[in-house]
Amino acid sequence: xxxxxxxxxxxxxxxxxxxxxxxxxxxxxxxxxxxxxxxxxxxxxxxxxxxxxxxxxxxxxxxxxxxxxxxxxxxxxxxxxxxxxxxxxxxxxxxxxxxxxxxxxxxxxxxxxxxxxxxxxxxxxxxxxxxxxxxxxxxxxxxxxxxxxxxxxxxxxxxxxxxxxxxxxxxxxxxxxxxxxxxxxxxxxxxxxxxxxxxxxxxxxxxxxxxxxxxxxxxxxxxxxxxxxxxxxxxxxxxxxxxxxxxxxxxxxxxxxxxxxxxxxxxxxxxxxxxxxxxxxxxxxxxxxxxxxxxxxxxxxxxxxxxxxxxxxxxxxxxxxxxxxxxxxxxxxxxxxxxxxxxxxxxxxxxxxxxxxxxxxxxxxxxxxxxxxxxxxxxxxxxxxxxxxxxxxxxxxxxxxxxxxxxxxxxxxxxxxxxxxxxxxxxxxxxxxxxxxxxxxxxxxxxxxxxxxxxxxxxxxxxxxxxxxxxxxxxxxxx
Amino acid sequence: xxxxxxxxxxxxxxxxxxxxxxxxxxxxxxxxxxxxxxxxxxxxxxxxxxxxxxxxxxxxxxxxxxxxxxxxxxxxxxxxxxxxxxxxxxxxxxxxxxxxxxxxxxxxxxxxxxxxxxxxxxxxxxxxxxxxxxxxxxxxxxxxxxxxxxxxxxxxxxxxxxxxxxxxxxxxxxxxxxxxxxxxxxxxxxxxxxxxxxxxxxxxxxxxxxxxxxxxxxxxxxxxxxxxxxxxxxxxxxxxxxxxxxxxxxxxxxxxxxxxxxxxxxxxxxxxxxxxxxxxxxxxxxxxxxxxxxxxxxxxxxxxxxxxxxxxxxxxxxxxxxxxxxxxxxxxxxxxxxxxxxxxxxxxxxxxxxxxxxxxxxxxxxxxxxxxxxxxxxxxxxxxxxxxxxxxxxxxxxxxxxxxxxxxxxxxxxxxxxxxxxxxxxxxxxxxxxxxxxxxxxxxxxxxxxxxxxxxxxxxxxxxxxxxxxxxxxxxxxxxxxxxxxxxxxxxx
Numbered sequence: 001x002x003x004x005x006x007x008x009x010x011x012x013x014x015x016x017x018x019x020x021x022x023x024x025x026x027x028x029x030x031x032x033x034x035x036x037x038x039x040x041x042x043x044x045x046x047x048x049x050x051x052x053x054x055x056x057x058x059x060x061x062x063x064x065x066x067x068x069x070x071x072x073x074x075x076x077x078x079x080x081x082x083x084x085x086x087x088x089x090x091x092x093x094x095x096x097x098x099x100x101x102x103x104x105x106x107x108x109x110x111x112x113x114x115x116x117x118x119x120x121x122x123x124x125x126x127x128x129x130x131x132x133x134x135x136x137x138x139x140x141x142x143x144x145x146x147x148x149x150x151x152x153x154x155x156x157x158x159x160x161x162x163x164x165x166x167x168x169x170x171x172x173x174x175x176x177x178x179x180x181x182x183x184x185x186x187x188x189x190x191x192x193x194x195x196x197x198x199x200x201x202x203x204x205x206x207x208x209x210x211x212x213x214x215x216x217x218x219x220x221x222x223x224x225x226x227x228x229x230x231x232x233x234x235x236x237x238x239x240x241x242x243x244x245x246x247x248x249x250x251x252x253x254x255x256x257x258x259x260x261x262x263x264x265x266x267x268x269x270x271x272x273x274x275x276x277x278x279x280x281x282x283x284x285x286x287x288x289x290x291x292x293x294x295x296x297x298x299x300x301x302x303x304x305x306x307x308x309x310x311x312x313x314x315x316x317x318x319x320x321x322x323x324x325x326x327x328x329x330x331x332x333x334x335x336x337x338x339x340x341x342x343x344x345x346x347x348x349x350x351x352x353x354x355x356x357x358x359x360x361x362x363x364x365x366x367x368x369x370x371x372x373x374x375x376x377x378x379x380x381x382x383x384x385x386x387x388x389x390x391x392x393x394x395x396x397x398x399x400x401x402x403x404x405x406x407x408x409x410x411x412x413x414x415x416x417x418x419x420x421x422x423x424x425x426x427x428x429x430x431x432x433x434x435x436x437x438x439x440x441x442x443x444x445x446x447x448x449x450x451x452x453x454x455x456x457x458x459x460x461x462x463x464x465x466x467x468x469x470x471x472x473x474x475x476x477x478x479x
Numbered sequence: 480x481x482x483x484x485x486x487x488x489x490x491x492x493x494x495x496x497x498x499x500x501x502x503x504x505x506x507x508x509x510x511x512x513x514x515x516x517x518x519x520x521x522x523x524x525x526x527x528x529x530x531x532x533x534x535x536x537x538x539x540x541x542x543x544x545x546x547x548x549x550x551x552x553x554x555x556x557x558x559x560x561x562x563x564x565x566x567x568x569x570x571x572x573x574x575x576x577x578x579x580x581x582x583x584x585x586x587x588x589x590x591x592x593x594x595x596x597x598x599x600x601x602x603x604x605x606x607x608x609x610x611x612x613x614x615x616x617x618x619x620x621x622x623x624x625x626x627x628x629x630x631x632x633x634x635x636x637x638x639x640x641x642x643x644x645x646x647x648x649x650x651x652x653x654x655x656x657x658x659x660x661x662x663x664x665x666x667x668x669x670x671x672x673x674x675x676x677x678x679x680x681x682x683x684x685x686x687x688x689x690x691x692x693x694x695x696x697x698x699x700x701x702x703x704x705x706x707x708x709x710x711x712x713x714x715x716x717x718x719x720x721x722x723x724x725x726x727x728x729x730x731x732x733x734x735x736x737x738x739x740x741x742x743x744x745x746x747x748x749x750x751x752x753x754x755x756x757x758x759x760x761x762x763x764x765x766x767x768x769x770x771x772x773x774x775x776x777x778x779x780x781x782x783x784x785x786x787x788x789x790x791x792x793x794x795x796x797x798x799x800x801x802x803x804x805x806x807x808x809x810x811x812x813x814x815x816x817x818x819x820x821x822x823x824x825x826x827x828x829x830x831x832x833x834x835x836x837x838x839x840x841x842x843x844x845x846x847x848x849x850x851x852x853x854x855x856x857x858x859x860x861x862x863x864x865x866x867x868x869x870x871x872x873x874x875x876x877x878x879x880x881x882x883x884x885x886x887x888x889x890x891x892x893x894x895x896x897x898x899x900x901x902x903x904x905x906x907x908x909x910x911x912x913x914x915x916x917x918x919x920x921x922x923x924x925x926x927x928x929x930x931x932x933x934x935x936x937x938x939x940x941x942x943x944x945x946x947x948x949x950x951x952x953x954x955x956x957x958x959x960x961x962x963x964x965x966x967x968x969x970x971x972x
Contacts, residue, residue, distance in 0.1 A: 039582050042813060043808040043813065044808075044814070045562070045568065045575070045684075045809075046580075046681040046684065047680070047681070048679060048680050048715060048716050048717065048718075050715060050717055078804050080807060082810060082828055084824065089804070089806075089807020090807055267852055267853045269803075269804070269851035269853075269856075271800060271801075271804070271851055271856075271860060274686075274687035274718075275684075275687050276718075277717055277718060
């Protein structure tokens with residue numbers, strides 16, 4: 001029996017507002033426990049929520065970037081359940097009237113084909129706090145309670161763990177582009193729950209789904225889903241029934257483990273939040289946020305391909321982060337050689353970022369600094385290997401390319417007369433090789449070039465050396 | 480001097496304070512002493528003796544100028560549901576027995592800003608759930624007119640405090656009649672403002688879509704001053720209307736005083752609601768009120784509120800539903816009562832809530848949880864919300880033909896303590912006339928209309944259009960002129 005995998009993702013993104021969703025407490029991460037709390041977000045009696053306007057704008061921006069229809073009226077609802085990290089005993093969320101619906105995101109599969117993934121809905125909700133368990137006691141930290149989130153729910157359009165991971169990555173890229181979420185997955189401000197079920201190939205009816213909670217890396221998402229696919233395939237083929245349950249991914253064993261089993265669906269007793277009036281999003285706010293949207297990753301990639309003559313692959317990598325794309329464009333403007341810039345970005349620059357685990361915005365070489373180096377390379381002042389050495393020295397000394405090249409006398413000898421003089425000297429001392437060359441052993445040319453470079457301390461412009469040698473040794477030469 | 484103070488209105492007191500006939504400290508002492516002498520009424524849960532004395536001394540030191548707010552130096556009390564920073568706030572529940580408020584409610588803050596002296600926190604039904612004030616962890620409040628009878632609820636402590644002269648005015652909350660009913664049982668006035676007119680911030684929530692804070696007083700002037708002091712938009716409560724503070728007292732002084740004859744309105748009577756179940760003495764008191772109003776030139780019209788008969792049912796679905804969610808925060812985790820006997824998280828929740836809440840509160844939490852549950856939501860909560868809309872529409876239609884609706888506040892006068900405690904359904908019937916205004920978010924003013932043969936106070940209520948408190952006050956003002964013996968009564972021998 002062949003099975004089809006059906007996956008849908010629910011992604012929670014923390015909106016990067018400075019204050020919480022319903023009070024003025026700070027949202028800063030890593031503070032001492034219960035420092036960023038007040039009566040409102042710690043659920044004292046009598047408090048009422050007041051909606052953070054910027055959070056609404058960020059959520060609207062998110063919805064628009066995901067091609068959603070923003071509802072003019074949406075309603076906050078209470079999701080009721082007891083847990084110590086939930087101070088009010090309910091979470092303020094949105095239920096049957098969410099902020100936005102019916103969007104889509106395009107992903108690119110490994111074979112290069114594109115696929116549109118439906119976005120069912122985008123809604124706003126507040127985050128819960130955190131429980132910390134010691135040996136005998138449990139403690140509650142409410143710093144995160146009330147931090148604004150958007151929940152982005154996909155259609156069950158994903159068919160493989162790889163697609164799921166591509167979709168998650170794409171969402172991250174978009175959220176970073178529109179600057180509404182820091183997307184720091186280690187700090188938990190971008191999290192993912194996955195729903196997965198298998199059904200017989202061609203079947204219409206969905207299989208029983210399993211929810212895997214809190215997958216906070218692309219790798220874990222893919223691993224967890226891959227494991228679950230195998231696990232369910234095996235179960236189904238042996239006639240075992242899949243139980244609807246919530247699971248957690250165990251990163252040490254790379255398996256998913258049951259957290260709780262669901263009988264039907266949880267009863268959260270949703271009802272309209274009476275402390276907040278319905279959220280009305282007027283056309284002007286939608287228009288304003290539409291105008292605030294930057295060029296989004298797909299559009300930017302297509303433009304890079306046509307404007308800079310890049311391959312799809314190069315365009316995709318250079319537009320994977322907005323800052324990286326901006327850096328590239330600034331560099332191109334200064335160097336005026338898109339291909340050269342693209343190659344350097346993808347080799348030297350990205351290597352350095354990865355090695356130092358930093359982002360492009362923290363990179364010590366600005367586009368003007370790097371452009372100075374690339375302009376010298378492009379103009380033949382230095383050669384490729386010198387350029388790499390200078391690049392590394394720039395990183396460690398923070399000196400400009402020109403300073404390093406000048407100080408070390410690294411610039412290439414461009415003067416044809418001077419190079420000819422060296423060539424003549426070399427040829428004079430290499431009569432044997434010249435003879436061999438003339439007899440047809442053209443591979444000795446490499447040796448001769450090497451000698452010339454050595455004599456010039458590696459500074460002779462290789463293309464001029466080649467040109468002169470060709471002239472002197474080439475057919476019809478009377479040497 | 481004591482008698483002087485007891486029969487005085489806020490404007491009288493303001494004059495005495497400004498004329499240095501009495502200091503704020505002396506005035507405060509008069510009330511504190513009366514509170515002490517009346518402890519058997521059980522009107523207060525927390526008396527803020529130290530705070531009020533030092534506050535009154537500070538006011539005396541500052542002095543009271545003519546230009547100062549009329550409330551400066553006036554002793555007030557608050558139902559133990561309005562948070563006062565640094566003072567315990569129990570909501571008459573064991574679960575909050577030792578909870579100290581970390582901030583001021585907006586009502587509290589506005590009163591403090593105007594210079595009022597807060598004497599203490601009054602007794603109430605636990606979490607404002609009740610009609611008799613017998614559901615208090617601190618014991619029932621006694622009716623000062625007959626100590627064997629209930630004070631009415633849920634703002635019973637506040638009503639008794641005002642009626643017995645333990646504070647000049649008081650503030651209660653009205654979710655289904657909780658300021659009007661005890662006002663009626665105690666011979667005083669109370670206003671339930673239009674929903675959204677007074678901030679709910681810092682007022683412990685019972686049923687968020689129905690709760691409103693309301694003033695209680697012995698005369699129309701005081702009630703107007705009290706309402707003006709706390710009404711108006713509050714950015715901390717998104718459900719407040721955008722209107723600024725009300726200006727009713729000024730309206731009464733400028734537009735009504737001496738010009739009563741030019742004021743004429745049409746009063747609607749929903750006869751079909753009072754045909755059955757109304758005590759004959761209450762019914763004849765209503766006739767007396769109608770006669771007085773006719774004499775004053777008011778016109779009358781019979782109106783229909785066809786869906787009002789469902790009001791009680793709707794109320795006992797919506798309010799417990801919201802309450803079940805609002806009271807979830809009392810879980811023994813962060814503050815309040817935590818049971819000692821628990822083994823795990825589930826046990827912590829269960830025993831803390833089982834031991835911390837009283838029977839009526841538990842009854843309503845269970846009811847509310849049930850009506851919101853999957854499979855029952857549409858049959859109960861959603862349907863109740865639709866009927867609520869129909870009730871609102873009934874009133875809208877009625878106000879096309881009249882300006883104000885007159886009804887008794889309660890079908891009977893105060894009943895005996897313990898008489899209805901075993902029968903929640905009979906108890907719930909006390910609120911049958913008050914609840915429709917809450918469901919329709921309308922303003923409603925309860926006023927005294929004399930007493931029955933046994934000397935127990937009877938009360939009527941005027942319900943008006945949205946945000947038209949002014950008309951309610953105007954009518955009450957004229958009645959106060961016409962029948963002064965109904966007003967300003969103090970239940971002290």
